Amino acid sequence: MKHLKLLLPLFFIFIVIFPVCAQKIIVSGKVTDTLQNPLAYANILAIPENDNEAVKFAITEENGSYKLGLSKNQTYNVTVSFLGFTPHTQVLTTTEEDLIQNFTLKENPNQLNEVTINYTPPIVIKKDTITYDVSKFVTGEERKLRDALKKLPGVEVDRAGNVTVQGKKVTKVLVENKTFFTGDSKLAVNNIPADAVDKVEILDNYNEVAMLKGLQDSEDMAMNIKLKEDKKKFTFGDVEAGAGIKDRYLIHPNLFYYSPKTNVNFIGDLNNQGIKSFSFRDYLEFEGGFGKLLNDAGSYFDLFNSDFANYLNNQDYTANTNQFAALNIRQxxxxxxxxxGYVISSNSKTDTESATVNEYLNTSEPYVEDRNTANKFNNFFTIGKITLKYNPSAEEDLAYNSFIKVTNNESQGLISTINPIQNNTIATHTDIKAINLKQNLTYSRKLSKDHTLTLEATYNFQNDKPLTEWFTNQKILQDLIPLEDDDLYTILQTKRSRAHTVNAITKDYWVLNNFNHLYTSVGINAAFNNFYNTDEQLLSDGTNNNFKSAGFGNDFSYQFVNTFVGLEYKFQIGIATFKPMLYAHFYNWNTKQFDERFSNTKALLLPQFTTKIEFNNSEKINFKYSLNARFPGIDQLANNFILNNFNSVYKGNTRLENQLYHSVNLSYFKFSLFKNLNLNLNTSFNKKVTHFKSVTQLQGIEQFNTLIMFDQPxxxxxxxxxxxxxxxxxRYKLRSNFRYNDFYQILNDDTRLNSSKSVSSTISAETFFKSYPNIEVGYKKDYTTYRSYNIISNFENDNLFVNLQYDFNNFVFKADYAFDSYHNKSNNTKNTFDTANASLFYQLEDSPWGFEINATNLFDTRFKQQNAFNSFLISDSKTFILPRIVMFKVAYKL
Structure with a gap:
């Protein structure tokens, strides 16, 4: 806490003192023609003579009025423009007082109906589209697209390369109206050279199929890069190579070729610095995008909890080597x-280590386990996708894509547990081979002025073959698995899981008039799954002890069919749009476990309702309600025992039906370019009516789990x-989040209601100077409370972070520092750790060569600490991380 006490005063001085230095006046007035008619949506651009001042921009309202916030005692070249009128430019010098300045524009005397005016305004706004003429804002010193974007009014780019426009995040990037690689903004803004860009278009409520815009609800925002005429066919990119102490290395080429008909993009990476070129967010983009996946919550959560996603999300390791290559071609x-099409292949070797203290809450006396876990992972995956798009007219669109993913993940682990009942060490070995194949077809057709038809069909094949072994010299799960005495206990688990799923939906969009739409849909979801597993002991004499006689082993098949019809009515009243929806679902499912069969049918009516109140393009309220049903997966239904871990056994329940839960979401968004204000508020509420509940029998650290249908909310x-x-x-930011959760726990035949509450708040400030160092300083405070078995556990976390960037004399210096203070107030455990990274990059303006020295984990911090909670235990964990790494890099820009 000593560091925190020293740094906090500096932080608050930064927060409080700097606003006092802000000096701004308001210039306002009207723009009219020579007959004093107001000109709505005229462009006003104020370019300062002082390079350290920012360019200011405004658009006139319906009555021709405008407001500009300018710095005091500065001189600006103000240009007012409107299509069909001669642009007017004048020098404006501000004082200490607000200023009223009206402008009168004259019609262009040379304008004829057949003549195109060559003047291009700096910004053009047309409802959902904002077009920036980049040349009006840049100085020519910008290297990458990100440098140019930062100078556009209303556009923000964070350190990772994520782009926000008028407070809304860009979700897709296009180049000349074609998707750039996967559409991820980071790839585009960090690699496209700034001098190739002519215009930047921001497309709100973006839809890949133009005819569906206004029919399908979309919150996506796309950024379309228009290239200069002499850059319509060019190659760009860079190659980076580096070496460091303790045999550290890095090779990272980014190579791109663009022409109107052909795109070729290649990314390679070879390093042992722990840098991953492929993140979980990238994986979501390859799976169709976060927004699309959230519309199918089941698919999203299955994806999020997969072994592959867990590997991508893991950022903390003691050693990591990555081999990565990605190739994308469009013709x-x-x-x-x-x-x-694209092909992505990755092979990584990762070492992880953690030390965890588990406090079990189900006993009257304290029961604490110390567990240390070390793993060595070897993860390989290859992803491939090919897409065909056929768009013969504005009234017809066809797209087909085929996707394949092949994974082979192997790991070796060592678990050491010390607890009041037994001290033991268990070695583990896993080998998971899997293949996933997807086929998707979408077709849209405008049948008439009032009717548009869409069809989407998907086929998915998944084949997983996991193998797991446990090795120990002591018996485990003695009352749950039938082990025979041996010198070394070797347990082998073999699984086979195969699934075929088919989804199809056709939808008719009927436009009754501009304010009333009626949508009808018919669809089917079908799944045909098979699951097989055996658990057995491999004895030293070469024989096997199969656990089948004790009720282990599954040979389970599951067929599920959901047919549905839906009706949606979309209508607009003033600034509000309403859409009530009702879906009728007819479910049929069958299971078979050996000779035991079970079948069932069910019908459900699932309503939904959405409302959007759009005060203007920069202020909106969204509301959504839905009643949702989710059916179990095959692993939740297979009703024979299965070994889940070295300390747990699991059994599914064939009689499970469906979960039913209410979801409500309300959000408010406001952005003001004039006030430089961005406000986002969001609240969501979920109520489970009928759901799956885990029933646990716990003895020491060993547990047996199964599922039941549970109707307590x-x-x-x-x-x-x-x-x-x-x-x-x-720029000042305040972010805050409150979470509340209550849930029932059924443990050792005792049912209790548990709850958790957490509050997290972050306050930060970031500078945007042109000629001086830029710094971001922030402070984050977290409070978490868990209540279980009438025991209240409290945690506090403090985090102070500082980020610095300084561009000077062809150098770029970057540094970041974070101080964390962790406090478990229940057992008075305290821990602090700080991390820091720094780099210095040098490149002459006209030289393709760049040189960098960087250091990560400067203080050589060896672990991070965090807490976790489930229905019967609280965990305090130390996760060990990579040591200090110092690297020297050389980069060459094409």
Whole structure:
């Protein structure tokens, strides 16, 4: 805490003193023609003579009025423009007082109906589209697209390369109206050279199929990069290589070729610094995008909890080597047909280590386990996808894609547990081979002026073959598995899981008039799954002790069919749009375990309702309610025992039906370019009506789990908000989040209601100077409370972070520092750790060569600490991380 006490005063001085230095006045007035008619949506651009001042921009309202926030005692070149009128430019010098300045534009005397005016305004706004003429804002010193974007009014780019426009995140990037690689903004803004960009288009409520815009609800925002005429066909990219102490190395090429008909993109990476070129967010983009996956919550959570996703999300390890390559090709076959495809392959070797203290809450006396876990992972995957797009006219669109993923993940682990009943060490070995194949077809057709038809069909094949072994010299799970006496206990588990799923939906969009739409849909979801497993002991004499006689082993098949019809009515009243929906589902499912069969049918009506109140393009309220049903997976239904871990056994339940839960979401968004204000508020509430509940029998650290249908309601409530405001050269941010959860726990035949509450708040400030160092300083405070068995556990976390960037004389210096203080107030455990990274990059303006020295984990911190909670235990964990790494790098830009 000593570091924190020293740094906090500096942080609050930074937060409080700098706003006092902000000096701004308001210039306001009207723009009219020579007859004093107001000109709505005229562009006003104020370019400062002082390079350290920012360019200011405004658009006139319906009555021709405008407001500009300018710095005091500065001189600006103000240009007012409106299509069909001669642009007006004048020098404006501000004082200490607000200023009223009206402008009168004259019609262009040379304008004829057949003549195109060559003047291009700096920004053009047309409802959902904002077009920036980049040349009006840049100085020519910018290297990458990200440098140019930072100078556009209303556009923000964070350190990772994520782009936000007028407070809304860009979810897809296009180049000349074609998807750039996967559409991920980071790849585009960090690699496309700034001098190749002519215009930047921001497309709100973006839909890949133009005819569906206004029919399908979309919150996506796309950024379309328009290239200069002499850059319509060019190669760009860079190659980076580095070496460091303790045999550290890095090779990282980014190579791109662009032409109107052909794109070729290649990314390679070879390093042992722990840098992953492929993240879980990238994986979501390859799976269709976060927004699309959230519409199918089941698919998203299955994806999120997969072994592959867990590997991608893991960022803490003691050693890591990555080999990565990605190739993307797009070819225009004809003017209406595109073929694109990519192949991504990765092989990584990772070592992880953690030390955890588990406090079990189900006993009257304290029961604590110390567990140390070390793993060595070897993860390999290859992903491939090919897409055919056929767009013969504005009234027809066809897309087909085929996706394949092959994984082979192997690991060796060592678990050491010390607890009041037994001290033991267990070695583990896992080998998971899997293949996933997807086929998807979408077709859209405008049948008439009032009717548009869409069809989407998907086929998915999944084949997993996991193998797991446990090795120990002591018996485990003695009352749960039938082990025979031996010198060394070797347990082998073999699984086979195969699934075929088919989904199809056709939808008719009927436009009754501009304010009333009626949508009808018919669809089917079908799944045909098989699951097989055996658990057995491999004895030293070469024989096997199969656990089948004790009820272990599954040979289970599951067929599930859901047919549904839906009706949606979308209508608009003033600024509000309403859409009530009702879906009728007819479910049929069958299971078979050896000779035991079970079948069932069910019908459900699932309503939904959405409302959007759009005050203007920059202020909206969204509301959504839905009643959801989710059916179990095959692993939850297979009703014979299965070894789940070295200390747990699991059994499914064939009689499970479906979960039923209510979801409500309300959000408010406001952005003001004039006030430099961005406000986001969001609250969500979920209530489980009928759901799956785990029933646990626990003895010491060993447990048996199964599932039952449970009808006691459980609740989850989340409230979050963010406000940011830029005053002069500094942007201030406040983010806060509150979470509440209550849930029942059935443990050793005792049912109790548990709850958890957490509050997290972050306050930060970031500077935006042109000629001086830029710094971001922030402080985050977390409170967490768990209540279980009438025991209340409290945790506090403090985090102070500082980020610095300084561009000077062809150098770029970057540094970041974070101080964390962790406090378990229940057992008075305290821990602090700090981390820091720094780099210095040098490149002459006209030279393709760049040189960098960087250091990660400067203080050589060896672990991070965090807490976790489930229905019967609280865990305090130390996760060990990579040591200090110092690297020297050389980069060459094409």
């Amino acid at each position: 225009s076959v004809t003017n209406v047909t595109d073929i694109s 459980e609740h989850n409530w989340n409230l979050s908000g963010q406000i940011s405001k830029k005053i002069n050269k500094i």
